[in-house]
Amino acid sequence: MSQVNQRVRQLLSDVLGVPVEQIGEKATRDDFQNWDSAANVQLLMAIEGEFGVTLSVDDAADLLSVELIVAILTERGVS
């Protein structure tokens, strides 16, 4: 498991209030009832604060799973 994947899961744990062990490597938005649009705004803030990147509004709409988030971050040169 990549380190980025691990850090993303920790962020999701902070935003959703779920223990990190319950967030799988391939977890998606459908797995969590409270992963709603408000959580996505918090996730956007959390990701930017954690990785020092700036995401676009369109990126925010794509924060739908651990893998998608990792892909967006990889595009931004985060590894």
Next chain:
Amino acid sequence: MSTPAEIMRQARTLKASGVPTRKLAVLSSFTAGFLEPSLVVESHGLGFALSPWFGPFNQFEQLVLSPASELWAQQPDALWIAMRVEDVDPRLASELPALDAKAAAERVGRVRARLVSVVKAAREKTKAPILVSNFAPPSAVLGGLFDAGAPGSLPSLLLAENAALARELDGIASAHVFDWAGVVAAVGAERFTDPRLWHLGRVVCAAAHQPRLARAVARSAAAVSLAALEGVVLDLDNTLWGGVLGDDGVGGLVLGDDHPGSVFKQFQLALLGLRSRGFLLAIASKNERATVLEALASHPEMVLRQEHFAAIEASWDPKPLALQRIAQQLNLGVDSLLFVDDNPVERATVRAALPQVQVVELPADPLGYLDALKDVPGLDRPKLLAEDKRRAEMYREDEAREALEATASDVGEFLTKLKMVAQVGLAGPSTLERIHQLINKTNQFNLTTRRYELDEVKRVAASPEGRVAWLRLSDAYGDLGLVCVGILKRASGTRWEIDTLLMSCRVMGRQVEDAFLAYLGGLVREAGGTELLGVYRPTPKSTPVKDFYDVRGFTVLAQSSAETSYLRALSPDWPAWPQVIERVEVKGP
């Protein structure tokens, strides 16, 4: 600074910690829930832990007007009403430039009128303090470069609306302006809102500034809920000036207009500002007293001089002892003191010996002293009364009185030479705020220690079955302000009860209480009363008045551990006004 994820994590830990919290209900024209983690973290940091509840956005009237609403089910300890003009009138900024001056002012005024009516409706449902955001100009505007210079522009009109809002809230009990515009300005309007967050989720505040906004809300909620501190006790060496007086001498102190002395001079100026807001300054320093007085008198750059300090404790005794002496000298509880000292060991000593004293954690760099004090909640008074502004001066005048007392041959001569003048009257608009303040803070000379809301005081004052009376004292050395409050209520027939009788302990031992009792007796006589029912309800602090009624010829009616009630008939010569005090009766408000 913590990242957003860290703040969310800290907030979860704090919420699970079991620390008692107060419920803050938030009504807003935007989604405010994003502030929850920051509000939790910042309020815990201030020692005033909040658990926020957020109403669905833009539902002000629905939530406030219905007694069965989710809002009132929360039983909030405080409310924050945050209404932004661009949310409740989205076309305002775009249409206003085309309107004539009258129509423009009316349209903007409608937003304020709506806000005020929401506050008034909330006030009828709860006694909790209400914070009300003032207005910041919308930032998504084109062509507004010269708006600040145009009298009819939205930014100009909002300045007037904010002033009007402040006046209206002043007339509503326990409703206070929350300086939203101030927070936006401190951050910069362009940076305050992150357009992405706004469009994604109606989040009005960028992630980087949420802790700051939350801290401002938490500080305001604390300031309107708790009693303010009364005194600030200051160390000297490396706190008020750089260097060590005993080693470096007066000439070697770091203090002046150039760095590094300028940092200490600015700090002294800020402390002088606190004194002007009614806080008493005092010194607790491990130094020779004579050297300290010399430094205060002779250093050319000193802002704070001997006259600015209500007490100076300079000795080699432990600081907790100095703090206790200062509290005693100023007639304050140690719990109303703030201790400011650069030395971590002294701070720890005071914390250990006197846990009631607030101790501010100063950073190692003196540049950070000001910011450290900015976050002390007890230094923000929501309302400055005339008595607050003059408080420090009044303590100085006390010193002149003490000098007179030392030279007078007996008490009678001393009291005569004081040339006291007492104004007496019934509560009105100009006195109610101070009366309310005294009712809620007087502990020692207070026969019943009954605390009342402002509205309750007003109700008794307006009732034919009640009287709310006051006494204001001045003497040869200055004005002591409004110092006595009495509340009379008709008990039955011609018997009137002294529901409340209290006096500022600064004027004890001058027969002022007898003058006030004589005035109260006169009021009862005028109302057709023939006897006074007095009550003493003991508290740990009210022992100075435990014999008040006994020594004035009252007879005990009933006695329990909670209270003793007394009775005495009024007679033409009792109670008599003392000869050493001139009487001036004030009619009307």
